[in-house]
Amino acid sequence: SQQGEEDPQALSIQEGENATMNCSYKTSINNLQWYRQNSGRGLVHLILIRSNEREKHSGRLRVTLDTSKKSSSLLITASRAADTASYFCATDGTGGFKTIFGAGTRLFVKA
Amino acid sequence: DTEVTQTPKHLVMGMTNKKSLKCEQHMGHRAMYWYKQKAKKPPELMFVYSYEKLSINESVPSRFSPECPNSSLLNLHLHALQPEDSALYLCASTRTGGMNIQYFGAGTRLSVL
Numbered sequence: 001s002q003q004g005e006e007d008p009q010a011l012s013i014q015e016g017e018n019a020t021m022n023c024s025y026k027t028s029i030n031n032l033q034w035y036r037q038n039s040g041r042g043l044v045h046l047i048l049i050r051s052n053e054r055e056k057h058s059g060r061l062r063v064t065l066d067t068s069k070k071s072s073s074l075l076i077t078a079s080r081a082a083d084t085a086s087y088f089c090a091t092d093g094t095g096g097f098k099t100i101f102g103a104g105t106r107l108f109v110k111a
Numbered sequence: 112d113t114e115v116t117q118t119p120k121h122l123v124m125g126m127t128n129k130k131s132l133k134c135e136q137h138m139g140h141r142a143m144y145w146y147k148q149k150a151k152k153p154p155e156l157m158f159v160y161s162y163e164k165l166s167i168n169e170s171v172p173s174r175f176s177p178e179c180p181n182s183s184l185l186n187l188h189l190h191a192l193q194p195e196d197s198a199l200y201l202c203a204s205t206r207t208g209g210m211n212i213q214y215f216g217a218g219t220r221l222s223v224l
Contacts, residue, residue: 042215
């Protein structure tokens with residue numbers, strides 16, 4: 001089964017609003033990453049948070065990590081139409097090489 | 112150069128055809144990955160090569176055959192595919208193995224008729 005589960009599955013907001021996506025995972029991790037995927041394209045790395053970090057910022061992105069609850073959230077502030085995409089959390093599986101992606105949240109930002 | 116290049120962008124093949132997907136990176140990354148992605152689903156790991164050696168095969172059917180001729184190049188040879196193999200095939204690379212940042216190609220959209 002997937003390591004990461006994300007909610008909501010889909011999110012529709014107006015431009016300028018904030019978007020929050022959540023990710024839960026099942027086993028211990030070293031790192032958690034968030035990726036964005038525009039329709040039918042490759043994934044683009046957004047941000048990495050290590051297991052000993054609680055919060056990280058990058059531009060309009062804020063990621064939190066709660067290892068006690070095995071959950072993470074991605075906040076996009078002041079959203080833009082160009083933020084319309086699918087967002088995936090990704091955790092490291094056993095052996096180090098295996099990255100397991102959550103089910104993803106499809107974000108639609110209306111202009 | 113932070114680019115992973117995949118060719119072709121689109122591929123249509125019959126169930127008796129043999130075709131190959133190609134992936135190339137020039138970032139000096141030593142781990143390369145193949146993923147399969149169905150519509151509205153996350154990428155599913157197929158194969159991982161580390162230092163040109165196959166390190167992970169996620170029980171992928173033998174009709175998919177990976178090859179890593181050198182540290183910059185990764186191929187996926189396709190033979191006798193089924194219609195359910197139609198998907199977006201993504202290649203990725205990382206600096207080394209482990210939970211490093213993955214750089215993805217734009218993918219090959221494969222349709223099996």
